[in-house]
Amino acid sequence: MKTSVITVPLYRAAHGRTGDKGNRSNISVIAWHPDLYPVLLAQLTEAAVARHFAHRLPSRVQRFELPLLHAMNFVLDDVLDGGVNDALNLDTHGKALSYWLLDLPVEIPASLAPLLAGPATADF
Template identity: 80%
Template sequence: MTGQKTITVPLYRLAHGRTGDKGNRSNISVIAWHPALWPLLLEALTPEAVAAHFAHRQPSRVQRFVLPRLQALNFVLDEVLDGGVNDALNLDTHGKALSFWLLDMPVRVPAALQPHLAGP
């Protein structure tokens, strides 16, 4: 993106998500809204970037699984649910709440891709 005009938008403008949780592990899938946005998701959503975004939850490990035919990424975050839904005292630690946190992550997007973004 060097030399290109960019805008910064929340991830939900580029993709939608699905999520689940099992024990103390959250599983978050991110699916591109448009094929033109897929390469940007690959570049921006590294395991390191996702781990940094969830630093306040202190994941012990973040794994990324690439699903190119679906233009999707699946992230598995270990040790982020305060021991799991049944053990946690905080209701907001469920996996679904964490997917909204990821979809709010800021992403730099080349201005030329703006027509492919969802929302205003």
């Protein structure tokens, strides 16, 4: 028997924070509920995040798992156009990058739908 899943943007299952250091951005993803963490861990791989940020040309993406916090931290190298002092873009700190990651579609078992944040959608 196949488990039914729904596809939602990541922000329905997690929230995020972003920091920067030079040309490196780190993005934390924190599950809204502990039961969502293993589902997110399976889908938010280094490769998946690198694909999602391919337009920013990261030279490396690393994932650090924080299971006691139901979180993970991604470090993306060379995505800030040189960093705060060198970049000509409007978001030199990369604060908007967490929002870009939180828009990534993820598949959630329908049984976990009550744990999602935000308004219900037609996907339910």
